[in-house]
Amino acid sequence: MHCPFCRHADSRVIDSRTSDDGLSIRRRRQCPQCGGRFTTVETASLNVIKRSGVIEPFSREKVMSGVRKACQGRPVTEGDLAMLAQAVEEAVRQTGASQIDTNEIGLTILGPLRDLDEVAYLRFASVYQAFDSLEDFEASIAQLRADHAAEATE
Numbered sequence: 744m745h746c747p748f749c750r751h752a753d754s755r756v757i758d759s760r761t762s763d764d765g766l767s768i769r770r771r772r773q774c775p776q777c778g779g780r781f782t783t784v785e786t787a788s789l790n791v792i793k794r795s796g797v798i799e800p801f802s803r804e805k806v807m808s809g810v811r812k813a814c815q816g817r818p819v820t821e822g823d824l825a826m827l828a829q830a831v832e833e834a835v836r837q838t839g840a841s842q843i844d845t846n847e848i849g850l851t852i853l854g855p856l857r858d859l860d861e862v863a864y865l866r867f868a869s870v871y872q873a874f875d876s877l878e879d880f881e882a883s884i885a886q887l888r889a890d891h892a893a894e895a896t897e
């Protein structure tokens with residue numbers, strides 16, 4: 744890590760702390776040559792393999808835009824979407840994977856989206872699980888009803 748002040752090729756870490764969401768590490772560094780102090784932020788790389796084969800960095804904004812369409816007309820706020828995207832990123836990072844394909848991200852979105860809004864969940868699931876008949880919707884709705892019944896008797 745070059746010193747941003749004098750371009751010295753080395754620096755010393757004087758403090759490290761993990762961000763609140765646990766996804767990055769901030770390091771305070773000091774240059775042994777000029778004494779200048781600066782901060783670096785390290786995040787483990789996480790890449791997404793698109794259907795086309797193109798690899799790009801994971802983006803919470805892309806998760807949000809993918810889910811936003813399914814939430815049209817539903818009582819879901821931008822804050823809700825941001826929380827969902829964060830939950831998805833944490834779930835993916837917890838697997839320890841450095842690459843994930845878009846289909847796996849879609850499946851990871853289903854759990855938190857179902858907790859957020861069941862209509863949006865059904866819309867989203869119909870795309871990602873490739874529902875191709877009314878029976879697929881009926882089976883998903885029956886599953887939601889069964890889970891509600893189980894929650895009601897708990």
Ligand SMILES: [Zn+2]
Nearest residue numbers: 746749774777
């Ligand atoms: Zn320096």
